Amino acid sequence: ALPRDLEGVRVVVSAGGTREPLDPVRYLGNRSSGKQGYALARTAAQRGARVTLVSAHTVGLPAPAGVDLVHAGTAEELRDAMHAASPNAGVVVMAAAVADFRPSTRAEYKIKKTDSDPDPVSLTRNPDILAELVAVRAPGQVIVGFAAETGDSNADVLEHARAKLKRKGCDLLVVNAVGEGRAFETEDNAGWLLSADGGERPIELGSKAHMASDIWDAVAQLIQQ
Numbered sequence: 001a002l003p004r005d006l007e008g009v010r011v012v013v014s015a016g017g018t019r020e021p022l023d024p025v026r027y028l029g030n031r032s033s034g035k036q037g038y039a040l041a042r043t044a045a046q047r048g049a050r051v052t053l054v055s056a057h058t059v060g061l062p063a064p065a066g067v068d069l070v071h072a073g074t075a076e077e078l079r080d081a082m083h084a085a086s087p088n089a090g091v092v093v094m095a096a097a098v099a100d101f102r103p104s105t106r107a108e109y110k111i112k113k114t115d116s117d118p119d120p121v122s123l124t125r126n127p128d129i130l131a132e133l134v135a136v137r138a139p140g141q142v143i144v145g146f147a148a149e150t151g152d153s154n155a156d157v158l159e160h161a162r163a164k165l166k167r168k169g170c171d172l173l174v175v176n177a178v179g180e181g182r183a184f185e186t187e188d189n190a191g192w193l194l195s196a197d198g199g200e201r202p203i204e205l206g207s208k209a210h211m212a213s214d215i216w217d218a219v220a221q222l223i224q225q
């Protein structure tokens with residue numbers, strides 16, 4: 001049986017990938033399936049938490065039992081949903097893959113194919129939702145970020161991740177080493193858990209539910225402090 005160490009704790013988890021529309025039928029997106037975020041939400045509910053799952057696009061995952069599901073398709077919708085859900089939360093987890101940029105304009109009608117060279121797509125920066133949530137965090141609220149990093153070596157990945165933890169100001173950063181059948185789209189995940197106090201430990205390759213358990217163990221420890 002799972003520990004009930006999150007009994008009554010309000011938790012907000014974001015999951016999935018945002019889609020940034022170019023026109024009514026096209027978008028810029030990413031490969032997030034939503035599986036890691038949904039596993040986090042499900043596990044938290046099983047451990048007694050009151051969970052709001054803010055879901056961007058997934059591979060059609062069903063809502064986990066006992067979880068309030070809010071849909072958010074674009075980065076801006078996800079931002080609004082996170083700001084609405086987070087103020088009363090004890091824990092906020094940003095597992096969604098949020099597009100850093102969106103097309104600067106959204107065409108009202110489907111963009112036509114022409115014989116001339118296509119126009120370049122101009123992009124506008126999306127808000128950094130995690131940084132915003134850190135800036136307005138309630139006292140004692142625990143904030144968990146994710147980092148999907150690519151690099152030539154583990155040392156490379158960890159160096160980027162340490163810098164990201166400092167920059168974003170969250171309490172915990174879950175680092176996925178992207179590639180080799182891990183992180184995006186797959187059933188399994190592996191990586192490291194970095195904490196703001198300098199703590200650093202590996203998360204062994206396993207299911208996304210397994211990774212979720214490791215993350216909630218670390219969060220429960222922080223809450224108890």
Ligand code: PMT
Binds near residue numbers: 016127186
């Ligand atoms: O969905 P799955 O297929 O199961 O895959 C899981 C996952 C790999 C998508 C997930 O584990 C993960 O790593 N999610 C975050 C991916 C990501 O966008 O990383 P990043 O390094 O670009 O962003 C760092 C952090 O800032 C993340 O917590 C992200 O949610 C957040 N962010 C990013 C951009 C932005 N504009 N606003 C944000 O809040």
